Amino acid sequence: MPGKVCIITTVHHPFDTRIFHKEAITLAKTGYEVTLIAQHDKDEVVDDINIIALQKPKNRFCRIFLLGWKAYKLALKQNADVYHFHDPEFLPWANRLKKKTKAKVIYDVHEDYITSIKQKKYIPFIFRGLISKIFDYLEKSYSKEFVKILAEKYYQKRFTNGYTILNYPVLSEKPEQRKEYNLNIAEENAVIYTGNVSIDRGALIYPELVKLIPNLHLYLVGRCDSRITDKIYNIAENSKEFIHIDGEGFIPFEKIISYYIGKNWLAGLAIFPYSEHYYQKELTKFFEYMNFGIPILASNFPVWRDLIEKNECGICVNPFNYKEISNAIEYIVNNPDKAKNMGENGQKLVREKYNWENESKNLLKIYDNLNK
Secondary structure (H helix, E strand, C coil), X not given: CCCXXXXXCCCCCCCCHHHHHHHHHHHHHHCCEEEEEEECCCCEEECCEEEEEECCCCCHHHHHHHHHHHHHHHHHHHCCCEEEECCHHHHHHHHHHHHHHCCEEEEEECCCHHHHHCCCCCCCHHHHHHHHHHHHHHHHHHCCCCEEEECCHHHHHCCCCCEECCCCCCCCCCHHHCCCCCCCCCCCCEEEEECCECHHHCCCCHHHHHHHCCCCEEEEECCECHHHHHHHHHHHHHHHHHEEEECCCCCCHHHHXXXXXXXXXXXXXXXXXXXXXXXXXXXXXXXHHHHCCCCEXXXXXXXXXXXXXXXXXXXXXXXXXXXXXXXXXXXXXXXXXXXXXXXXXXXXXXXXXXXXHHHHHHHHHHHHHHCC
């Protein structure tokens, strides 16, 4: 029988797509009483989900060492049947919650934090390997007694008893219902990238394309640091006018959808330089592009190639070969029928297989088993 669920995140936005729009809404619609503790400017109820606001911390230190304690104190007051948390920095507090309340606790593993730590620029390079190993030990130790939900298939290598719940698109998101943002995107030859804009996600590769391909418009939709923005424009040189960056703050998913339906995109980009952190991931943006019939243009990592080229829904390229990338875009421009087929193939796969409606059933099974 549905009970009371307390979802906790000290890091993510309260309207994070996975946390709010997928998991929390699925649970609320099934009859669970859902409370979400997250950084927010006010307490409010949205779509039957009770949001309890955490004050935004001044810096990373305050978030890690103070916000977790505040979230713990608020969570205790909820007297929930299940506590479902999303951030590794909350692991010690989650252990205290479990001991104090005897409730069921779920650790939702969003990231491969082991390889992520190795990429953190603010950690001196010589310490990254050691810190990664220490984190690996602590994460496994602290989470031993928790039910684990994994956002990627390959996380099973570390958590063999975890349940994989993938970030596939929500089919019930009808494009015609999501036109709150009037973006006025002109009909032009254009490619789109969605998600955080950073160097390890190809930020310095994309502006090279507008220099190589005449009249190609590049849209980058996602949080983008001003220093990265400056580098992108510097690389573009005289082609700056063809670059459009919407990267200030959190971008609501409704706005991203409005971009997807705003025009007939040549391709959705995910041309990442090689990194241990990304080469095994099946990026959420792949399935979003597919859902909206957008051909994918991505790096030729083996896992990505297996998804994209075997299913004929896009093209994979060498991320360090700009000529190969521009040739792929020109191929799409010159072969509109084949590009259309790529988009349709991706859309069909999402409708049949890669969708949240399928994944949500697995989430509810996990919750049902907790109550037995």
